[in-house]
Amino acid sequence: MTRPATLIVCKSVHHHSTWQLAECLAEVLAADVVEPEAVTSERVSRYDLIGFGSGVYYGRMHPALLEVLRCLARSTEGRGGGSVAAFVFSTSGLPLFSRLWHWPLRARLAREAVPVIGEFACRGFDSWGPLFLVGGLNRHHPDARDLEQARQFARRLLVQWERVNPSQAA
Numbered sequence: 001m002t003r004p005a006t007l008i009v010c011k012s013v014h015h016h017s018t019w020q021l022a023e024c025l026a027e028v029l030a031a032d033v034v035e036p037e038a039v040t041s042e043r044v045s046r047y048d049l050i051g052f053g054s055g056v057y058y059g060r061m062h063p064a065l066l067e068v069l070r071c072l073a074r075s076t077e078g079r080g081g082g083s084v085a086a087f088v089f090s091t092s093g094l095p096l097f098s099r100l101w102h103w104p105l106r107a108r109l110a111r112e113a114v115p116v117i118g119e120f121a122c123r124g125f126d127s128w129g130p131l132f133l134v135g136g137l138n139r140h141h142p143d144a145r146d147l148e149q150a151r152q153f154a155r156r157l158l159v160q161w162e163r164v165n166p167s168q169a170a
C-alpha cells in the first residue's frame with residue numbers, strides 16, 4: 001500500500017487532548033503534525049492528504065484552521081485543482097454533536113473542492129467554566145479505547161484514500 005504524504009494540522013489549546021489524538025493518527029499515517037501557524041501554501045503543496053483537527057470551542061473548531069484553508073486554496077490553484085484530500089477530527093465535551101461542530105470546516109473544504117474522506121471525534125477532558133467546580137467532564141479522555149478507535153480510523157483513511165486516488169496509490 002502506497003501511503004499518501006500526510007500533514008496533520010492541529011490546534012489544541014485546553015488540555016492538549018486533540019494533540020494527543022493527532023500524534024496517534026500520525027503514527028499510523030506516518031504524518032507530520034504541525035500547528036496552523038506553521039503552515040504555508042508552499043508547505044501544503046507537498047502533501048496528498050491534510051488532516052484538520054482541534055478541540056471544539058463555543059460550538060466551533062478553532063478558527064486558525066480556516067487560515068490554513070486559505071493556504072490550501074492557493075496551493076490547489078498551483079496544482080491546477082483537485083488531487084488533495086482532507087480529513088477532519090476533534091475532541092470535545094459533547095462529541096455526539098461532532099457533525100455539527102465539523103460542519104463549517106467541511107463546508108469550506110467543499111467550497112474549495114477538497115474531498116473529505118473521513119471524520120473522527122472523541123471525548124476530550126473539559127474543565128471549562130463551571131465544569132471546573134465539579135472536576136470537569138470526560139476526565140481521562142481521550143483514553144486507551146479512544147486512541148485505539150483513532151488508529152482504526154487512520155487505517156480506514158488509508159483504504160479510502162486509495163479508493164479516491166487509484167492512480168496515485170498503484
Ligand SMILES: Cc1cc2nc3c(=O)[nH]c(=O)nc-3n(C[C@H](O)[C@H](O)[C@H](O)COP(=O)(O)O)c2cc1C
Nearest residue numbers: 012013014015016017018055056058059093094124
Ligand atoms: C472555552 C471553551 C469552550 C468550549 N466549548 C465547547 C462546546 O461548545 N462544545 C463542546 O462539546 N465542548 C466544548 N468545550 C470542550 C472542549 O472542546 C474539549 O475540552 C476539548 O477536548 C478541548 O480540546 P483540547 O484539549 O485539544 O484543546 C469547550 C472548552 C473550552 C475551553
